[in-house]
Amino acid sequence: MDITLDHVAELLSKHSHIVITAHIHPDGDSLGSMLGLAGYLSSLGKKIQLLLDDEIPSLYHFLPGIHQIEQPDSQKFKADLLVILDASDIERIGKVRDIVDAPILNIDHHISNTKFADYVFLDSQAAATGEIIFRLLKSLQAAVTTDIAICLYTAIATDCGFFRYANTSSTTMRYCAELIDYGAKPHLISEELEARPLANIINLSKILQSLELFAEGKIAILTVLPEVLDSDDNTEGFINYPRIIEGVEIAVMFKSADQHAWRVSLRSKHVDVSQIALHFGGGGHARAAGCTVNGSLANVKAAVLAVAMKHLQGLSHE
């Protein structure tokens, strides 16, 4: 059932053994929110366990308390409350679902939330789950330590693209101002998050050479061949390079998934690319979507281009 933030506070206050988890493929928001909430609840003397069914990318190892997060083993156990952060679906927490026997409180900001939990606090207007956690701590007049501030600032800043995405609101900014006053240092946090392995920059230089333009410069394509990714598989953010080119409406990145399949990422300025992804059995948002398509690179490229050009025409007729 949907509950208020006061009810969330009440649930957290009355239980003493609380397990906190979040979605697999962890990001800044899920990890920062877990650690921010745990930092506060631990200070009240509660028994807090942080479980996550995935590896934590080294990028986030600077977050204070990160080593308290453990991967679950298969031993089942009981707790007073399982708090699931930033996950819109129970499937997204991996095997934590099967081993913790406790009522579930879900705190999330994804509009696609399936309301799977016993207690749900959903605010799809929040730029990040970290924004909700900070609002909760404020309502509780919690002592926000520098460590908590760093975690929540990271949570919020990463989920709004460092204040560049449309979800950045004046509340997002005001909360981050308060977190700076509590000790978060924006430049130190962004330095940690922007660090890249050498192999990643070398791959970027190789992959940018694959840039091709179609449809009079309205469609830009990057191709990531399997041999490029020998030392570093991380191509996150690479699709932004074709996307920001003047005149480009749709950016596409084809990345070799396995022998006969290509992972297709789509970005746009106005076209609803989720429709293109849907055509190939994928999904996503209007401006950012993806799908996996089987076939040779030439065939996959031709097929995606054809559908993309159709949607581009739809746009120009509007």
Next chain:
Amino acid sequence: MDITLDHVAELLSKHSHIVITAHIHPDGDSLGSMLGLAGYLSSLGKKIQLLLDDEIPSLYHFLPGIHQIEQPDSQKFKADLLVILDASDIERIGKVRDIVDAPILNIDHHISNTKFADYVFLDSQAAATGEIIFRLLKSLQAAVTTDIAICLYTAIATDCGFFRYANTSSTTMRYCAELIDYGAKPHLISEELEARPLANIINLSKILQSLELFAEGKIAILTVLPEVLDSDDNTEGFINYPRIIEGVEIAVMFKSADQHAWRVSLRSKHVDVSQIALHFGGGGHARAAGCTVNGSLANVKAAVLAVAMKHLQGLSHE
């Protein structure tokens, strides 16, 4: 003489023909501050002239009112007040200095300000001159239109690297929150500012291929040969790629300046690179500096590397 913000307000209020200018090589802060201040003063029915002795990069053409900024001709004229924004030295305003006959009010945030003006309001704690202009408008209880908000948000956001530099304070964030409430849209502004010509992305892919590492990966170098820059001369931001590589302490970019000279840009995480620049007759800040060195690429590279390695050793002995 140094004056208070109230005195600034008084000067602006008592004069009716006001010329506003800023430094040449205009950036988001100088242009946004000019337009933000002009927007307010124009609404009071004053005669406001916006002069700038330089071209305005197309990147900033989205700023409301940008076409009101004119390049000065050589005709001298009198005005009540010349307001110089974001310039720490009179030399930086080009020929506007020679053609406007008026007392000078200088509003700036550069610690290196030479106090050249009749009236100086300097706040080196402000992340941007735009921050000072917004404080001024707040103190005057000015009606902040959406257009003014867009200009001042751009001014502040660009000068603090979209909230990623050390000058980002909680005040910076709070002011931007207010500007969002006045109608600035962070995602639309950042979309405009991140757009790049195709040639720029192609150049990036070429220049990244020049990446070289020295000193056990602590020094990373990019080289921009003259033939690369045939269609687009803008390499702004390229030095960030070597800078963000894990383990890199000093990033250097050598860019062909003319037949026999190389423009050297320096960035660092801890080393004071202004000392390296100073050695070659240049200057700058501890983390970002530059110089121009005459000679062949091989000689210039060897000379700069030698000095950089000496400073690197100094660091490890601390």
